[in-house]
Structure formats: C-alpha cells, structure tokens
Amino acid sequence: MNAASPLIQISGLTKSYQGKQVIRDLDLTILDGEFLTLLGPSGCGKTTVLRILAGFEGVDCGTISLDGHELLAQPAERRPVNTVFQSYALFPHMSVWDNIAFGLRMKKVPVAEIKARVDALLETVQLSHLAQRMPNQLSGGQQQRVAIARAVVNKPRLLLLDEPLSALDYKLRKQMQVELKKIQRQLGITFVFVTHDQEEALSMSDRVAVMQEGRIVQLGTPRSIYEEPATLFVARFVGESNVFDATLVSRIDERHARVALEGDECTIDDGGRFSPGDRFHVMLRPEDLRIGEMTNGQLPEGLRGTVVERNYKGATLESIIRLANGTEVIASEFFDEDDPSFDHSLGQQVAVTWVPSWEVVLPYEQ
Amino acid sequence: MINNKQPLMWLPRVLVMLGVFLFLYVPLLLLIVNSFNANRYGFQWDGFSWQWYLKLFNNEGLKVAAGHSLVVAMLASTVSVLIGSLTAVALFRYQFRGKQVLQSGLFVVMMTPDIVMAIALLALFATIGIKLGFISLLLAHITFCLPFVVASVYARLRGFDHNIIDAARDLGATDAVIFRRILVPLAMPAIIGGWLLAFTLSLDDVIVSSFVTGPGYEILPLRIQSMVRVGVSPEVNALATLLLAGSLLLVTLSQWLTWRAGRARPQSV
Numbered sequence: 001m002n003a004a005s006p007l008i009q010i011s012g013l014t015k016s017y018q019g020k021q022v023i024r025d026l027d028l029t030i031l032d033g034e035f036l037t038l039l040g041p042s043g044c045g046k047t048t049v050l051r052i053l054a055g056f057e058g059v060d061c062g063t064i065s066l067d068g069h070e071l072l073a074q075p076a077e078r079r080p081v082n083t084v085f086q087s088y089a090l091f092p093h094m095s096v097w098d099n100i101a102f103g104l105r106m107k108k109v110p111v112a113e114i115k116a117r118v119d120a121l122l123e124t125v126q127l128s129h130l131a132q133r134m135p136n137q138l139s140g141g142q143q144q145r146v147a148i149a150r151a152v153v154n155k156p157r158l159l160l161l162d163e164p165l166s167a168l169d170y171k172l173r174k175q176m177q178v179e180l181k182k183i184q185r186q187l188g189i190t191f192v193f194v195t196h197d198q199e200e201a202l203s204m205s206d207r208v209a210v211m212q213e214g215r216i217v218q219l220g221t222p223r224s225i226y227e228e229p230a231t232l233f234v235a236r237f238v239g240e241s242n243v244f245d246a247t248l249v250s251r252i253d254e255r256h257a258r259v260a261l262e263g264d265e266c267t268i269d270d271g272g273r274f275s276p277g278d279r280f281h282v283m284l285r286p287e288d289l290r291i292g293e294m295t296n297g298q299l300p301e302g303l304r305g306t307v308v309e310r311n312y313k314g315a316t317l318e319s320i321i322r323l324a325n326g327t328e329v330i331a332s333e334f335f336d337e338d339d340p341s342f343d344h345s346l347g348q349q350v351a352v353t354w355v356p357s358w359e360v361v362l363p364y365e366q
Numbered sequence: 367m368i369n370n371k372q373p374l375m376w377l378p379r380v381l382v383m384l385g386v387f388l389f390l391y392v393p394l395l396l397l398i399v400n401s402f403n404a405n406r407y408g409f410q411w412d413g414f415s416w417q418w419y420l421k422l423f424n425n426e427g428l429k430v431a432a433g434h435s436l437v438v439a440m441l442a443s444t445v446s447v448l449i450g451s452l453t454a455v456a457l458f459r460y461q462f463r464g465k466q467v468l469q470s471g472l473f474v475v476m477m478t479p480d481i482v483m484a485i486a487l488l489a490l491f492a493t494i495g496i497k498l499g500f501i502s503l504l505l506a507h508i509t510f511c512l513p514f515v516v517a518s519v520y521a522r523l524r525g526f527d528h529n530i531i532d533a534a535r536d537l538g539a540t541d542a543v544i545f546r547r548i549l550v551p552l553a554m555p556a557i558i559g560g561w562l563l564a565f566t567l568s569l570d571d572v573i574v575s576s577f578v579t580g581p582g583y584e585i586l587p588l589r590i591q592s593m594v595r596v597g598v599s600p601e602v603n604a605l606a607t608l609l610l611a612g613s614l615l616l617v618t619l620s621q622w623l624t625w626r627a628g629r630a631r632p633q634s635v
Contacts, residue, residue: 054532054536055535055536056532056535056536075535076532076535076536077535077536077537077538077539077540078538081536082536082537083532083533083536085529085532085533086529087527087529089527089529089530089532089533090530090533091530091533091534091548092526092530092552093551093552102534102537102539103537103538106537106538106539106543107538150533150537151536151537154537154538
C-alpha cells in the first residue's frame with residue numbers, strides 16, 4: 001500500500017437533476033488504500049458522488065480516472081468498484097453464501113476458488129455458522145456484515161459505503177465502526193464512506209471531505225477539519241462550536257491584534273490577515289474554553305458573563321455562560337476534583353478565557 | 367374464545383357464523399349433491415348415481431367445447447403472462463416517457479365493464495376484418511387478462527428494495543443476468559399466481575366471449591349457458607362440480623405458492 005499514490009482523480013464533475021445542480025465543478029483525489037469520508041448534511045450531494053463513482057448515475061461534465069484509465073466510459077458492471085448500500089440490498093431469494101458468491105460467479109471465477117474465497121471471508125466477518133441462512137433470518141448487524149462481505153469478496157480497487165451504519169442502533173454502530181476499520185486495514189482496500197454523522201467521520205477516516213451544496217468545502221485529516229475548519233459551515237457542522245462576531249480595533253504586531261468581541265475586548269492571533277475596522281468570526285470549541293472565577297473581587301481578563309446552566313456529562317462538566325450582550329457560550333471542562341473553584345454555581349459572575357492562539361479566525365459571513 | 371363463566375355468550379356468534387356459511391355454501395352444496403342424485407329434477411334424493419357424469423363424458427359437443435376452452439385459457443394466460451411480466455419488469459426497472467400513461471391505461475382496462483369491452487373488441491375486429499372465431503377469441507382473452515398479470519407481478523416486485531438491481535449490476539451482472547437470476551426468481555410466485563388468475567378469468571368468461579367468438583368455435587361457458595336456457599340439466603350439475611373441484615385445486619396451489627414465497631421476502635428495510 002502506497003498511501004501517497006492517487007487511485008481516483010475526479011475533476012470538474014458537474015451533475016444536475018431537472019435543472020437543479022447537485023454537484024458543482026467538484027475536484028477530488030482519492031489516495032490508494034485510504035479511508036476517505038464524504039461528510040455533509042442530507043442533500044449536499046455526497047450520495048450522488050458515490051453513485052457516480054459506482055456507475056449508477058451519469059454526469060453532465062467532468063472526468064474520473066482510476067489508475068489513469070477513464071472510469072466513466074465503463075458501465076457499472078465492469079468497474080473494479082463495489083458498493084455497500086444503506087439498505088444492504090441483499091438478494092432475498094439467495095442464501096448468505098450465494099449472496100457473497102454472486103460477484104465471483106459473475107466473473108466466472110473457478111468453482112473451487114469461489115468456495116475458498118467465500119468461506120475465508122465468512123470466517124473474517126464471523127458468519128460461517130450462518131452461511132446457509134436466508135437474509136430475512138438475520139439480524140440487522142448480520143445483514144450488514146453480509147453486505148460488506150458480498151462487496152469485498154470481489155477485491156475491488158475501491159469500496160463505496162453509503163451510510164452503511166445508519167440503520168443500526170448506537171452500540172452496534174460503534175462496534176461496526178471498529179470492525180469496518182479492521183476489515184479495511186486487513187484487506188488494504190480504498191474505502192469511500194458517506195455519512196452525515198460527524199463523529200463517525202472523525203473517528204474512522206484517514207481524510208474527511210466536508211461537502212456543502214454540491215462542493216467540497218474542506219478536505220483534510222479529521223484533526224485538521226476539527227481544529228482548523230476553513231469556513232463557518234465546517235466549524236458548525238463538525239463538532240460543537242462557539243462562534244463570535246469580532247471587529248478589529250487595533251494591531252499589536254504582525255500576528256496579534258486587539259479585537260472587540262461580543263462587547264468585550266481581547267487579544268486575538270489573526271496572523272495579520274485583517275486591518276482595523278474589519279469584521280470576522282472567532283470560533284472556539286467548548287473544550288478549549290476555561291472559566292475564570294472572581295479572585296480578590298477582580299475577574300480575569302476575558303469575556304464576562306454569568307453561568308446560566310450546568311450539565312453534568314460524566315467525564316466533563318458543561319456550562320452555559322450568558323455574556324453581557326446576551327450571547328450564550330458553551331464551555332466543557334474536565335473534572336479536576338482538587339480544584340475547589342471547579343463547580344461553578346448558577347448565576348455566578350465568571351470570565352471566559354482560552355489558551356492564546358487556540359482560537360480559529362474565520363472570514364466574515366452573513 | 368369460549369367464556370366458561372357466561373356459557374351462552376358464544377351462542378350468537380356461532381349462529382351468525384353458521385348463517386354466513388349457510389348463505390355462502392348451500393347453493394354449492396346443493397349443486398354437488400344433485401350431481402350425484404339419481405333424480406332428474408333434484409327435488410328429492412333418489413339414491414347415489416354416477417349417471418350424469420357418464421352422460422357428461424359421452425356428450426361430444428360438450429367435450430369439444432371444454433377442449434376449446436382449455437386451449438384458449440392455456441394460450442391466453444401464457445401469452446398474457448409473457449407480455450405482462452415483461453411489462454411489470456419495465457415498470458419496476460426503468461423510468462420512461464409515458465410510464466404513467468401505461469399504468470393508468472392498464473387500470474382503465476381492468477375497470478372497464480365486460481360488456482363495454484365486448485362491444486369495443488367486436489367493433490375493432492369488424493373494422494380490421496378479423497373473422498370471429500379462435501383468433502378473435504384468443505386476442506380478446508389476452509386483452510382482458512393482461513392488466514391483472516401486470517398488476518400482480520408489479521405489486522410483488524415493488525415490495526422489494528429497488529437497490530438490489532443496482533447491487534446486482536455493481537457485482538457484475540448484465541441486464542440479461544439481472545432479469546434471469548434476480549427479477550424472474552423474485553417475481554416467480556406472482557408470475558405463477560398471475561397465470562392461474564388469467565387462466566381462471568379466461569376459462570369462465572361469458573360476456574366478452576359471447577360477442578367475439580363465432581359459431582365455429584364454441585367454448586364451455588357459452589355451451590353451458592345455452593344448455594341451461596331450457597332448464598338446469600343434471601349433466602350441468604356434474605360439469606359444474608368438476609369445474610369447482612378444478613378451481614379449488616388451482617386456488618390451493620396459488621395459496622401454497624404465495625405462502626412459500628412469503629418466506630423469501632425481505633424483512634422490512
């Protein structure tokens with residue numbers, strides 16, 4: 001597996017349904033052996049990209065190459081690409097074994113080899129004992145594993161997964177996330193995974209492509225998506241966030257500036273992007289915020305407000321602070337039982353602060 | 367359920383059920399009994415007898431008509447199953463111009479009163495110059511059987527997740543393979559059910575047939591109709607009993623097929 005070599009190159013992809021553009025001039029490179037997730041709200045075009053890659057949909061314009069060969073010219077049945085459907089789409093009149101063997105039979109693989117490969121894969125997904133069952137005799141999780149086995153038994157260059165875990169309950173979903181990652185590592189197949197669940201995307205992927213209205217708005221590692229969102233949309237869609245309106249008051253040096261933020265003034269690291277009078281947004285994750293209490297009748301410098309809500313979350317304590325101008329801020333702190341001032345009381349005057357330069361500065365949007 | 371504490375609570379229910387079953391089955395029972403009754407007029411029981419059945423088997427005209435009926439029913443149901451199944455597959459698989467029109471068109475044919483259909487077909491055959499007889503009868507039967515076959519096969523296919531077709535293509539199946547290995551096996555119970563339905567519809571049609579067949583090609587229902595014009599003969603009782611037995615067999619068969627197919631259905635997706 002060479003993680004650096006591109007497997008799929010999509011360029012200038014455009015697709016519309018009944019005059020409405022669902023994919024707009026989309027470019028994307030998928031690397032060989034990676035786990036790439038297309039993340040976005042419903043209707044953002046992520047499933048359409050998947051169906052185009054599989055060959056179920058045509059395109060208006062654009063090209064897709066796989067290993068340098070044009071993919072769009074090939075019909076779905078000849079592409080080295082397989083799909084795991086959201087509804088599993090198992091063949092109801094065939095046993096588990098026959099479902100998995102279907103693709104190999106289509107390719108006219110010798111009978112002995114089919115048997116060996118299907119049996120080996122049934123072992124991998126731990127379904128050997130159910131080989132002769134019909135799909136309607138299986139639980140949702142078992143059907144899911146048959147659907148995955150039926151696709152990967154063909155050793156595709158690219159496996160497409162269309163929200164495959166959305167029909168499972170929470171616990172099973174967590175378990176299947178781990179199992180999917182394991183299968184992907186074992187087989188070294190490139191996965192393109194579609195989901196609207198940002199937590200799922202962050203925990204499973206090598207890279208995440210966040211989509212909005214038919215475009216990819218950000219592509220990067222889960223960490224960079226979470227820590228350095230490129231737009232307000234990404235910041236709000238991935239994880240919880242506090243977004244503040246800010247106006248630059250004066251520059252301190254090349255990197256830092258004094259900024260009017262929700263009625264208070266503080267120092268921001270904007271990298272020198274803005275001049276006095278410019279408006280922009282400052283984004284902070286709840287877990288990056290610290291809550292400072294009054295010491296000697298004096299609040300530390302920060303955004304001043306009152307605690308209006310406290311939610312106990314097990315490992316963390318979530319506080320909601322209402323600032324002087326009415327904006328509410330969510331802060332999530334890990335327990336520190338040795339700190340007497342940790343448990344803030346409702347109505348208490350506090351100041352919200354953060355570690356300098358952990359703030360994310362985003363261009364102004366309406 | 368029978369309630370032990372109030373022993374008479376179940377009585378009205380049983381009486382009503384008894385009444386319903388009497389209402390439904392007394393005519394049929396009377397017919398069956400009379401087909402074995404030695405008495406010609408059936409007003410009283412004169413002892414058990416096979417004579418009407420024997421007489422039936424010696425009635426050449428009736429046998430010829432029955433043969434015609436079977437041939438027409440077989441051909442009409444088979445042809446309408448072939449055309450109808452393909453139509454249902456097309457409706458399920460493809461989006462095409464006029465799909466809606468086709469669907470409503472089939473529905474209209476299903477809802478059209480037999481007498482209107484009969485006149486329409488007669489007018490058509492007269493206009494294009496098809497002589498009334500076997501061909502016209504067969505075409506007419508195919509016409510009125512077709513929508514029922516389409517409806518039955520399409521309803522079955524629609525119960526399946528549409529993605530299984532994409533899944534099959536994804537796994538390398540061509541259109542021909544999808545048809546043979548996926549669609550036909552899945553639809554098979556409905557195809558057989560549709561065939562049985564079409565067969566029954568064709569076999570006992572009187573109205574349309576009486577308009578579109580000629581004197582040279584008589585079929586069973588029309589023959590029976592002409593026989594009972596002068597009073598119900600015991601031979602007709604015997605014939606009706608045989609037909610009833612045949613229909614029961616077909617119904618049992620189609621029920622069994624549906625039951626077996628039910629086990630191959632996917633869980634709700």
